[in-house]
Amino acid sequence: MDVLYFAWVRERIGQPKDTLDTGAATVRELVQELRAREPRYEAAFADLDALRVAVDQELADFDTPLSGVREVAFFPPMTGG
Amino acid sequence: MDVRVQDVEFDLGAELNRFAARQTGMGAVVSFTGIVRDIAEGLDVMQIEHYPGMTEKALTKISQEAKTRWSLGDVLVIHRHGALRADDLIMMVATSAPHRVDAFAAAEFLMDYLKSRAPFWKKEVTKSGEDWVAAKDEDEDALTRWN
Numbered sequence: 001m002d003v004l005y006f007a008w009v010r011e012r013i014g015q016p017k018d019t020l021d022t023g024a025a026t027v028r029e030l031v032q033e034l035r036a037r038e039p040r041y042e043a044a045f046a047d048l049d050a051l052r053v054a055v056d057q058e059l060a061d062f063d064t065p066l067s068g069v070r071e072v073a074f075f076p077p078m079t080g081g
Numbered sequence: 082m083d084v085r086v087q088d089v090e091f092d093l094g095a096e097l098n099r100f101a102a103r104q105t106g107m108g109a110v111v112s113f114t115g116i117v118r119d120i121a122e123g124l125d126v127m128q129i130e131h132y133p134g135m136t137e138k139a140l141t142k143i144s145q146e147a148k149t150r151w152s153l154g155d156v157l158v159i160h161r162h163g164a165l166r167a168d169d170l171i172m173m174v175a176t177s178a179p180h181r182v183d184a185f186a187a188a189e190f191l192m193d194y195l196k197s198r199a200p201f202w203k204k205e206v207t208k209s210g211e212d213w214v215a216a217k218d219e220d221e222d223a224l225t226r227w228n
Contacts, residue, residue: 007130007202008213057135059198073132073200077216080160080201081115081172081192 001066003030005044006075009051012044027053028062030072044074052077082148082156084140086131088163093170100157100175107154109181111188113174119167123208129162129171132200136160143194147176150190151183158191160201193223 003018010016024030031048034041045051048062054073055064066072083100085091093114101110117127144156154177161171174191178184203214 004132006132006200007204054132054135054200057132057138059139073135075132075200076202076213077221078197078200079203079214079216080199081196 002071004073008076009044009074013040024066026066027064030066050076082144084137084144085159086136087161091159093173097175104154104177107177108179109184110175110177111184113188113192115171117165117167117169117171121205121207124167124205126206127165128204128206130202131162135200139199143191147187147190151187153178153183153187190227196220
């Protein structure tokens, strides 16, 4: 599974992408897995209220199941326009 | 429907003329243009990041939604990414409809959704540092009027 990071999430983690094998059943479980990796991940995921998530390029929430999912992205609230 | 995400500049007048010229039987064309403001003191660059792939999908979905809600002829969305400077054009939307009420409403709907549901992030780079632009509560609140 590809995990993508944008804006300050990308900056805190220090890279735009991870490719990983995960047994996480939901986005929330994936976040727990990532937080446990290293302090930079912990720093990026410390406040979930400040984060948004997309699953296979559609906006989703932290309870979204990950079965069959190829791409998950984490980013702050969007500021387009 | 025409959705474009690009790093290069666009010619607002030419785009609008082309959009209007390819309409048939439409009584109204409405357009909105977003421009970089130098709110941050000493703004050097407004860096716009996006999520390639999802951005195009999200803009297409929002445009399709507009077409289901109002009687529209066509929708055009152009949004830039990359390094922009004060007074550069960031983006434009244009809508056409038989009647102006639909064209205006759809353009406002597109803008409200594009601000908080299309994956773009703005960063202001100034002489004294750089900061991600925080999303505004009022932009999120603006969506509730379309429920």
